[in-house]
Amino acid sequence: MSTRGLPDGTAHALDRLDRPELRPAAVAESLSRWRRIAAMPRSALADPHNDITEFVAPAVRDHLERAVRALGRRAARPLRATVDPLDRQFEAKTLNNPRLDPAAPWWARRWWH
Structure with missing residues (x-):
């Protein structure tokens, strides 16, 4: 693991894509954020109208x-x-969240309730 937890082969493959939004450092940052979010206690993710669950986590994922x-x-x-x-x-x-579009990815249909 080289770029902050991103597997070496993945980092090299991302470099070869030459897409600014998918630079290894940017993907490593999202991976780090996803680790922190996943490690949060259920009570923190279940707070009503939780920005992490409703907005931050889906964007990172x-x-x-x-x-x-x-x-x-x-x-x-x-x-x-x-x-x-x-x-x-x-x-x-x-x-x-059963009220959201079932065609959306599962992580975009999560909620605090």
């Missing part, structure tokens, strides 16, 4: 998903393996 999708399957595998357990942590601490 969207950025990670864009990185995963931009990479080839092989290059994305280490990043996906790092993100998946964090996803499970976040999902376990939040609830699905």
